[in-house]
Amino acid sequence: MKAVLLAAGRGTRMRPLTDTRPKPLLPVGGTTLVENAMDACAPYVDGFVLVVGYMSDEVRETVGDEHAGLPVEYVEQEERAGTADAVVRAQNRVGPRFVVANGDAVFSPSVVGSLVEQEGNALSVKRVDDPSGYGVVEVDDGRATDIVEKPDEPPSSLANAGVYVFDRDALDYMRSTDESARGEREITAAIAEMMTDGYGYGVVEHEGEWLDAGYPWDLLEANRAVLRGTERILDGEVEEGATVRGDVVAEEGARLLSGAYVEGSVFVGEGATIGPNAYVRGPTAVGEGAKVGHGVEVKNSVLMRDASVGHLSYVGDSVLGEGINLGAGTVVANLRHDGKNVRARVKEETVDTGRRKFGVVVGDNVKTGVNTSLNAGTRLGVGATTEPGETVTRDRDVEADG
Numbered sequence: 001m002k003a004v005l006l007a008a009g010r011g012t013r014m015r016p017l018t019d020t021r022p023k024p025l026l027p028v029g030g031t032t033l034v035e036n037a038m039d040a041c042a043p044y045v046d047g048f049v050l051v052v053g054y055m056s057d058e059v060r061e062t063v064g065d066e067h068a069g070l071p072v073e074y075v076e077q078e079e080r081a082g083t084a085d086a087v088v089r090a091q092n093r094v095g096p097r098f099v100v101a102n103g104d105a106v107f108s109p110s111v112v113g114s115l116v117e118q119e120g121n122a123l124s125v126k127r128v129d130d131p132s133g134y135g136v137v138e139v140d141d142g143r144a145t146d147i148v149e150k151p152d153e154p155p156s157s158l159a160n161a162g163v164y165v166f167d168r169d170a171l172d173y174m175r176s177t178d179e180s181a182r183g184e185r186e187i188t189a190a191i192a193e194m195m196t197d198g199y200g201y202g203v204v205e206h207e208g209e210w211l212d213a214g215y216p217w218d219l220l221e222a223n224r225a226v227l228r229g230t231e232r233i234l235d236g237e238v239e240e241g242a243t244v245r246g247d248v249v250a251e252e253g254a255r256l257l258s259g260a261y262v263e264g265s266v267f268v269g270e271g272a273t274i275g276p277n278a279y280v281r282g283p284t285a286v287g288e289g290a291k292v293g294h295g296v297e298v299k300n301s302v303l304m305r306d307a308s309v310g311h312l313s314y315v316g317d318s319v320l321g322e323g324i325n326l327g328a329g330t331v332v333a334n335l336r337h338d339g340k341n342v343r344a345r346v347k348e349e350t351v352d353t354g355r356r357k358f359g360v361v362v363g364d365n366v367k368t369g370v371n372t373s374l375n376a377g378t379r380l381g382v383g384a385t386t387e388p389g390e391t392v393t394r395d396r397d398v399e400a401d402g
Contacts, residue, residue: 001116003041006092007034007103008053010075010079013215013346016363016381017321022055024103025062026219027304029226029285030249030267033213035063036101036226040066041099041161043109044116049093050103051086082184084174091171100187102162106222110207114167115204115222121204122192123147124161125300126210135160137203147192149180160188161206170194214301215346216361216379217353219319221389223302224283227265236268246282269305287322301359321366327388329371334359344377345395353377 013024018026024034025335029294031039047070052059056076065072075089088101099112107124115122119252123144136154138146147160164187169294173190180186192371195201209225211218228249246264250256253270260275262268269288273282278292280298286292290303293310301315304322309315316334320326334357336342342358343350361379368374369388380386381397 001045001097002047002049002090002094003045003099003112004049004051004087004094005037005041005101005103006083006086007059007070008056008080008086009104010054010102011090011214012123015093016379017216017219017319017361019382020322020364022052022059023213023228024106024197025058026213027285027287027302028106028213028219028222029283030251030269031226032062033106033222034059035067036222037044037101037103037105038053038067038106040107040109041101042070042113044249045070045099045213047071047073049073049075051075051077051089051092053080057340062103080184082186084177084185087166087187088171088174091168094168097165097167100164100166101214102212104212104213105162106209106213106225107163107206109160110208111161111163111204111206111210111285115163115202118165119200120200121167121170121194122165122201122204124163124204124206125158126161127157128207129156129157131159139203141202144191144195146205147188149186149188154287158205160204161210162212163206182348183347205349216342216345217317217320217349217358218284218353220300220317220355220358221284224265224300227283227285230265230266230267236270239275250281251288251296300357308337312335315321316359317355317357318361320362321346321364321382323364324362324366325368327372330374331372332359333372333376343378345379384393 007024009155027034101260103356128380132155135149137158169390177190180394183294186265213222233249235252242256242260243257248266250268251270254268255273257275259277262280265282265287271289272286274292284302287305289306291308295312297314299316301318305322306323307320308325311329313330360374363382365383366380371389372386373391375393379395384397
């Protein structure tokens with residue numbers, strides 16, 4: 001049985017992070033979103049088919065031809081014609097039954113195992129407080145009877161969790177299902193048509209980790225989920241005078257210098273440096289070659305490859321892109337004085353992040369001047385700069401979202 005991973009999208013809501021990489025390659029906990037999804041499927045399949053599109057060469061180069069000892073194949077979805085169309089692209093690479101999962105979702109391996117054990121077609125659900133923003137599944141006597149996208153009056157609290165097992169009959173429906181209002185053929189519409197025609201669908205309720213990473217702040221939650229349960233592995237150098245508490249992974253070539261205080265869950269990639277005299281609190285991922293220097297505190301953040309926070313700075317609840325450099329004394333605000341949730345601009349609209357604490361999203365190759373202050377919820381686009389002593393309260397150099 002193959003697993004088909006949908007990894008063709010750009011992810012415009014994730015900008016500026018996706019201006020320089022496809023969404024499935026966003027880093028979480030020392031891996032990427034798509035590779036983490038592949039890890040969840042790996043115990044139950046004999047190979048992978050990745051449906052790629054936006055920056056497909058980057059996905060092929062990163063994932064390669066093998067993952068977890070299993071072969072990886074690729075098919076192209078040149079036009080974004082919807083999730084059902086994406087599955088159809090893989091029709092010549094799959095057998096009688098196959099797993100389908102979103103390549104930007106975080107889910108536990110157990111749900112894949114339970115789906116595979118079902119007879120025929122099956123889908124996963126997650127019980128949520130407000131299902132109106134999801135596809136909502138109606139269940140009767142343990143079988144799914146209907147699925148409705150983002151209903152005003154949800155028939156249940158069970159959200160579609162985006163992991164499926166299909167028989168090949170489903171491909172016929174995915175080829176012929178009607179287009180949505182945005183001109184795409186969707187998996188959920190095909191499933192609804194199958195149910196109308198009498199096809200049964202098994203239901204597996206997802207009890208473990210599940211997250212659909214749609215917004216930049218979702219990466220923080222995804223990073224937490226991936227790092228949860230990490231075992232301490234200190235293959236890198238830990239100098240005398242450095243303190244390590246909890247579950248910390250320091251890859252070979254990483255260095256925790258004297259005076260560094262690292263509290264897990266924390267991932268420190270190959271060639272990264274923490275310290276001297278730095279404080280890193282989890283859940284935090286410090287990417288390959290990144291630097292957290294003297295007098296710096298980092299908390300609950302993702303630092304991508306070669307990011308540099310050299311000295312005397314604070315970064316909290318933030319996502320920092322590849323190759324950025326925060327000048328000395330750069331401080332990130334991550335809390336509103338009125339105690340309300342932090343809001344951020346997405347696709348020219350102001351969105352409630354749902355988080356009381358959220359810092360900044362910094363695109364690749366950003367440079368801040370010394371003593372820069374970055375306000376909670378702001379975004380700095382790829383290559384943006386700030387002046388010394390500047391206070392940034394609005395997004396900078398982020399082109400209009402498309």
